[in-house]
Amino acid sequence: MLSPSRGPERLVRAGQWAIAVLFAWFLIQVGASLIADLPLLSRAPQAAQFRPVVALQAVQNRLEPLQEQVRRLQEQLEALNRRREVVQETLRRERQSFETWRATRAATAQSDQNPEVLQRARQLDARLEQDRLLAEDQRQLEQRQQQLQGRLAPLRRQQAELERRGEQAYARALRRHEWIAFLIRLGFVLPVLALALHLFRRRRGGEQWPFVWGFLLFSLYAFFVELVPYLPSFGAYIRYGIGALLTYLGGRALMRWLRAYLRRKQSEQQAPQQDRLQQIRYERALQTLARRQCPSCERFLCSGEAPMPDFCMHCGLRIQTHCRVCDHHQPVFYPYCSACGAASELHTSQPDAAAGEDAPSAALG
Numbered sequence: 001m002l003s004p005s006r007g008p009e010r011l012v013r014a015g016q017w018a019i020a021v022l023f024a025w026f027l028i029q030v031g032a033s034l035i036a037d038l039p040l041l042s043r044a045p046q047a048a049q050f051r052p053v054v055a056l057q058a059v060q061n062r063l064e065p066l067q068e069q070v071r072r073l074q075e076q077l078e079a080l081n082r083r084r085e086v087v088q089e090t091l092r093r094e095r096q097s098f099e100t101w102r103a104t105r106a107a108t109a110q111s112d113q114n115p116e117v118l119q120r121a122r123q124l125d126a127r128l129e130q131d132r133l134l135a136e137d138q139r140q141l142e143q144r145q146q147q148l149q150g151r152l153a154p155l156r157r158q159q160a161e162l163e164r165r166g167e168q169a170y171a172r173a174l175r176r177h178e179w180i181a182f183l184i185r186l187g188f189v190l191p192v193l194a195l196a197l198h199l200f201r202r203r204r205g206g207e208q209w210p211f212v213w214g215f216l217l218f219s220l221y222a223f224f225v226e227l228v229p230y231l232p233s234f235g236a237y238i239r240y241g242i243g244a245l246l247t248y249l250g251g252r253a254l255m256r257w258l259r260a261y262l263r264r265k266q267s268e269q270q271a272p273q274q275d276r277l278q279q280i281r282y283e284r285a286l287q288t289l290a291r292r293q294c295p296s297c298e299r300f301l302c303s304g305e306a307p308m309p310d311f312c313m314h315c316g317l318r319i320q321t322h323c324r325v326c327d328h329h330q331p332v333f334y335p336y337c338s339a340c341g342a343a344s345e346l347h348t349s350q351p352d353a354a355a356g357e358d359a360p361s362a363a364l365g
């Protein structure tokens with residue numbers, strides 16, 4: 001029975017939305033390039049910048065000769081070990097040979113070989129003495145190595161401490177950089193957001209509404225894409241704290257708007273019938289009536305194909321009326337009678353009725 005929106009007006013509205021989206025897109029590109037070019041945002045601190053290079057080099061210069069000494073001692077120790085192994089192996093073989101020889105001699109009871117016994121025993125003693133001396137050398141080398149390690153330990157601790165301080169300085173610089181980057185973004189996004197909200201509250205109904213909506217879309221993009229991901233990432237409480245604050249502010253604004261909306265609706269319903277009818281936009285009236293809802297209180301009027309009531313049973317708004325010329329029964333919002341074409345009472349009493357044929361388009365925007 002009622003078409004919710006007419007062809008040409010739908011086209012105009014689509015065009016206006018296209019302008020809004022295109023406007024937002026270009027603004028987003030400009031904003032993104034602008035932010036990317038801000039000098040402080042593109043230069044992050046590097047870890048290498050914060051290593052105390054000079055102090056570390058000084059420690060390294062003291063460490064290196066000591067490490068070289070340790071290395072040489074180690075080599076000496078290894079050579080010594082190899083020599084001891086050879087000596088011990090020889091000793092073992094000589095001792096075995098001596099035992100065999102002595103056993104043979106006891107069996108044959110040759111007593112004239114005493115000088116040879118003594119000589120071989122002396123030889124074994126000398127071999128043992130050689131091993132003892134090598135063991136002594138080894139002990140001394142190990143002692144020196146331990147002393148050197150004792151001198152190396154504080155230097156190594158100093159080195160680790162210097163590295164640790166460098167890392168701490170880097171972490172601090174990184175945090176500071178994150179904060180500065182965030183504050184710069186905030187300084188950019190906050191005025192944009194404030195201006196967008198201001199425009200939206202004051203100008204969204206005007207002729208320039210596609211630009212207002214475009215700017216609002218741009219500011220929302222800037223907020224969610226250029227600002228929120230750059231909330232300083234350290235300490236989850238900061239991120240969630242800011243989130244909670246924003247939710248609080250946004251939620252408060254939304255609740256205030258909802259209360260104002262409710263008050264507006266209530267005052268609308270208390271206004272005189274003619275004023276109420278004139279406040280309802282033509283397009284909106286057609287849409288709500290097509291859904292079989294009251295254009296003012298938005299409650300259901302009737303179901304299915306049942307005839308539309310003359311008045312809203314919930315808020316008392318006039319819904320249907322009779323043509324004053326031919327008495328045809330039709331919705332009060334129609335600007336012309338569908339039977340005789342006479343301009344409706346509501347239509348002729350509207351201030352912009354003089355616009356004649358263009359009158360319905362005044363309801364746009």
Ligand SMILES: [Zn+2]
Binds near residue numbers: 294295299312313316
């Ligand atoms: Zn109603």
Ligand SMILES: [Zn+2]
Binds near residue numbers: 327340341
């Ligand atoms: Zn008529």
